[in-house]
Amino acid sequence: MAKKTIESPTKLTQRTSAGLRGSLFDELDGLRKGTVNATRANAVAKLATTIIETVRLELDVAKYAERNKLSPDRAVRALNTAVALGE
Numbered sequence: 001m002a003k004k005t006i007e008s009p010t011k012l013t014q015r016t017s018a019g020l021r022g023s024l025f026d027e028l029d030g031l032r033k034g035t036v037n038a039t040r041a042n043a044v045a046k047l048a049t050t051i052i053e054t055v056r057l058e059l060d061v062a063k064y065a066e067r068n069k070l071s072p073d074r075a076v077r078a079l080n081t082a083v084a085l086g087e
Contacts (some may be wrong), residue, residue, distance in 0.1 A: 017055075020048055020051060020052075023044070023048075024044070024045070024048055027040075027041050027044045027045075028041070061075050061076055062075075064078075
C-alpha cells in the first residue's frame with residue numbers, strides 16, 4: 001500500500017469568512033482525497049470553531065454597545081466588570 005502524503009499549506013488563508021470557508025472546504029477535499037489526515041482536519045476544525053466564537057463575541061459586544069449607547073471600548077469595560085470568567 002502506498003504511503004499517503006500530507007498536504008502542507010501553500011498559501012495563507014484570507015482573514016475573512018470567505019477565506020475561512022474556503023480553507024475548510026480545502027481541508028474537506030484533502031481528507032476525502034486522502035492527502036490530509038483526520039488528526040489535522042480535526043485540528044483545523046477546532047481552530048475554525050475558535051475563530052468563529054471570537055467573532056461571535058465581538059458581534060455580541062457591538063450589539064451590547066449599540067443597545068446601551070456605549071462606545072465599543074466602554075462596552076468591553078462594562079462587560080469585564082459585570083462578568084467574571086473562569087470562576
